[in-house]
Amino acid sequence: MNYKAPRGTHDIFGLNVIRMNFLEQKAKEVFMRYGFVEIRTPMFEEAALFTRSLGQATDIVEKQMYIFEDRKKRKLALRPEGTASLTRAFIEHRMDISNPFGKFFYIGEMFRYERPQAGRYRQFHQIGAESFGNSAPAADAEIIILAQDLLVSMGVKEIKTHINSLGCKKCRFFFREALVEYFNSVQGLCLDCIKRLDKNPLRLLDCKIDFYKFNKVPRISSYLCNDCKDNFTLIQELLKSAGCDYVVDEKLVRGLDYYTRTVFEIKTNTTDSQDTLAAGGRYDNLVEEIGGQSTPAVGFALGSERVMLAVQDNVFFDSLKQYEKIFVAIADQELFNEAFSFAIRIIRKGLKGNKNISVFGPINNKSLTNQLKFADKIQVYKTIIFAKTEFKNGKVLIKNMKNNTQIETLLIDL
Numbered sequence: 001m002n003y004k005a006p007r008g009t010h011d012i013f014g015l016n017v018i019r020m021n022f023l024e025q026k027a028k029e030v031f032m033r034y035g036f037v038e039i040r041t042p043m044f045e046e047a048a049l050f051t052r053s054l055g056q057a058t059d060i061v062e063k064q065m066y067i068f069e070d071r072k073k074r075k076l077a078l079r080p081e082g083t084a085s086l087t088r089a090f091i092e093h094r095m096d097i098s099n100p101f102g103k104f105f106y107i108g109e110m111f112r113y114e115r116p117q118a119g120r121y122r123q124f125h126q127i128g129a130e131s132f133g134n135s136a137p138a139a140d141a142e143i144i145i146l147a148q149d150l151l152v153s154m155g156v157k158e159i160k161t162h163i164n165s166l167g168c169k170k171c172r173f174f175f176r177e178a179l180v181e182y183f184n185s186v187q188g189l190c191l192d193c194i195k196r197l198d199k200n201p202l203r204l205l206d207c208k209i210d211f212y213k214f215n216k217v218p219r220i221s222s223y224l225c226n227d228c229k230d231n232f233t234l235i236q237e238l239l240k241s242a243g244c245d246y247v248v249d250e251k252l253v254r255g256l257d258y259y260t261r262t263v264f265e266i267k268t269n270t271t272d273s274q275d276t277l278a279a280g281g282r283y284d285n286l287v288e289e290i291g292g293q294s295t296p297a298v299g300f301a302l303g304s305e306r307v308m309l310a311v312q313d314n315v316f317f318d319s320l321k322q323y324e325k326i327f328v329a330i331a332d333q334e335l336f337n338e339a340f341s342f343a344i345r346i347i348r349k350g351l352k353g354n355k356n357i358s359v360f361g362p363i364n365n366k367s368l369t370n371q372l373k374f375a376d377k378i379q380v381y382k383t384i385i386f387a388k389t390e391f392k393n394g395k396v397l398i399k400n401m402k403n404n405t406q407i408e409t410l411l412i413d414l
């Protein structure tokens with residue numbers, strides 16, 4: 001076969017499915033406890049939704065979006081992140097009016113065209129949450145603590161939370177001017193930086209090429225208005241009183257336009273890459289900017305593939321609900337129908353009795369030896385063999401695959 005999964009995508013199977021399910025299960029449990037409900041949005045949206053909400057001068061919009069036209073020439077984009085879609089849904093279903101304090105979580109695939117590397121794919125998975133309608137510092141603190149609890153419950157060790165405040169529109173204006181003035185004094189900026197200087201000078205702060213030149217860059221903390229300063233202090237007090245560890249990191253600016261005030265990132269020391277596992281912040285203007293009632297909001301998302309790299313495998317194995325594997329084999333082909341209906345009967349019995357068994361076989365036109373080989377390969381616990389002589393007396397053979405012993409049992413006893 002000449003087909004391969006497209007570059008940057010991957011099939012998830014074997015251990016990775018166990019890992020992925022574990023993370024998603026944990027997420028559902030933790031979100032439920034914090035009063036968040038699930039929402040599922042489409043994998044593609046009008047491209048303009050993302051351009052508008054993430055901002056023109058961002059890496060995602062400039063370089064990473066999968067944009068395409070459908071047959072009616074509508075310009076669509078595969079979702080590169082969850083917040084814009086969720087906010088669109090929140091407005092479309094008039095929840096800004098009917099349910100202004102909605103707390104939602106999502107789990108699903110996201111798409112970004114970037115260079116694939118360990119833990120980074122073009123189709124990847126995010127788990128995230130958005131809390132609407134609450135402008136109080138408690139909402140920011142809750143999201144940060146929730147994100148931490150989630151990573152810890154997923155088995156991530158040594159997490160480190162970086163927080164910062166980017167201020168409101170008012171203070172951002174002065175900070176922006178100071179930044180532009182400063183960057184204009186820096187010699188030899190890269191092309192991206194020059195291009196972004198007018199549109200989004202904040203983005204220069206995380207330039208991977210020029211960062212070492214920015215020693216004397218103005219700090220947002222010197223430009224925060226009193227309201228923003230108080231707000232940031234209150235959030236930190238709440239975090240401290242909840243026993244939540246964090247560091248204030250003035251270099252932290254999230255790359256997206258919609259953030260206001262609080263931004264945060266959670267990393268772990270256990271992986272070499274020091275990659276950010278989860279990130280988020282407040283976005284008080286986004287709902288209004290894309291057409292809803294003015295509604296404050298705060299949220300975060302984590303990258304499942306990155307979290308999987310940071311968690312020890314024993315955590316996943318310990319989580320596995322054990323299913324006892326049973327194989328139904330036939331020594332004589334003419335007993336196939338009887339064996340088949342027996343297999344279905346014990347599956348249904350397991351379903352009703354809530355017993356964790358998983359049933360394999362029978363397989364047509366294979367010798368008993370080959371059937372047993374297969375049973376061995378998939379590590380079944382016992383094999384039930386239908387053979388003519390025993391079946392005449394209403395019996396089957398039960399072969400214990402671990403110690404290789406065999407007994408006869410009445411079929412009606414099973």
Ligand SMILES: [Zn+2]
Pocket residue numbers: 167168169170171172224225226227228229
């Ligand atoms: Zn402010």
Ligand SMILES: [Zn+2]
Pocket residue numbers: 189190191192193194207208209210
């Ligand atoms: Zn640069």
